[in-house]
Amino acid sequence: MLVTIEGIDGSGKSTLVEGLHAALADLDPVITREPGATWVGEAVRRSIAENTDPVTECLLFVADHAAHLAHVVRPALARGQIVVSDRYSDSRYAYQGVTLEGVIPDPITWLRAVHAPFTLVPDLTFLCVLPVSEAEKRLKAKREHFEDAEVLERVQKNYLAFARAEPERFVLVDALLPQEDVCGFVADEIRRRAQ
Numbered sequence: 001m002l003v004t005i006e007g008i009d010g011s012g013k014s015t016l017v018e019g020l021h022a023a024l025a026d027l028d029p030v031i032t033r034e035p036g037a038t039w040v041g042e043a044v045r046r047s048i049a050e051n052t053d054p055v056t057e058c059l060l061f062v063a064d065h066a067a068h069l070a071h072v073v074r075p076a077l078a079r080g081q082i083v084v085s086d087r088y089s090d091s092r093y094a095y096q097g098v099t100l101e102g103v104i105p106d107p108i109t110w111l112r113a114v115h116a117p118f119t120l121v122p123d124l125t126f127l128c129v130l131p132v133s134e135a136e137k138r139l140k141a142k143r144e145h146f147e148d149a150e151v152l153e154r155v156q157k158n159y160l161a162f163a164r165a166e167p168e169r170f171v172l173v174d175a176l177l178p179q180e181d182v183c184g185f186v187a188d189e190i191r192r193r194a195q
């Protein structure tokens with residue numbers, strides 16, 4: 001089973017995933033992330049830091065996804081393990097759907113077409129939702145160019161549209177709840193679906 005955790009910057013994904021390590025330890029899941037599960041992530045981090053052009057940046061994120069699938073996700077699924085990924089393809093559709101606006105016509109359709117021949121669609125996606133104003137408070141310093149309130153509003157709007165379009169895959173998570181409640185809710189739902 002492939003489970004992904006999505007949401008805007010500061011929505012609590014990394015904190016949640018850290019909690020899932022302990023909460024799901026008996027299921028021996030592979031807990032992973034995008035970008036950064038393979039060396040390609042280093043190129044992505046450099047492109048973010050250097051504010052490179054949006055097409056180059058997008059294609060590096062896509063390359064990171066391809067390497068993640070080939071070297072981490074597919075092998076773990078083949079071994080029968082549950083995979084939990086902190087960000088995955090929906091991050092591209094939501095974020096690069098914004099950064100490629102005005103650069104490529106209909107970017108989300110293009111992004112989905114680029115992924116379709118090689119990606120694996122997750123079985124279950126948790127979308128951490130909280131007001132952008134709260135996410136900004138949680139992000140102590142603006143670290144990346146995506147962490148701009150106007151960009152994050154548009155990214156969250158994309159995510160919510162994806163969740164409406166695929167209600168059987170997406171589970172909305174109230175990211176304003178205390179960390180323990182968020183983790184408990186998500187862990188219970190993964191256990192229920194894994195049965």
Ligand SMILES: Nc1ncnc2c1ncn2[C@@H]1O[C@H](COP(=O)(O)OP(=O)(O)OP(=O)(O)O)[C@@H](O)[C@H]1O
Nearest residue numbers: 008009010011012013014015016138175177178179
């Ligand atoms: N449920 C919560 N309630 C209050 N604060 C939280 C909660 N979850 C996480 N935080 C805090 O919010 C900040 C951002 O959390 P975290 O790094 O997990 O978000 P993220 O979604 O992984 O962000 P990014 O995408 O930018 O890496 C951290 O300081 C974390 O301790």
Ligand SMILES: Cc1cn([C@H]2C[C@H](O)[C@@H](COP(=O)(O)O)O2)c(=O)[nH]c1=O
Nearest residue numbers: 009034035061087091092095096144146
């Ligand atoms: C996978 C992915 C990520 N991003 C953006 C979202 C964040 O601002 C940064 C780094 O992610 P992290 O969770 O803070 O480590 O990259 C993106 O724009 N597109 C993607 O596909």
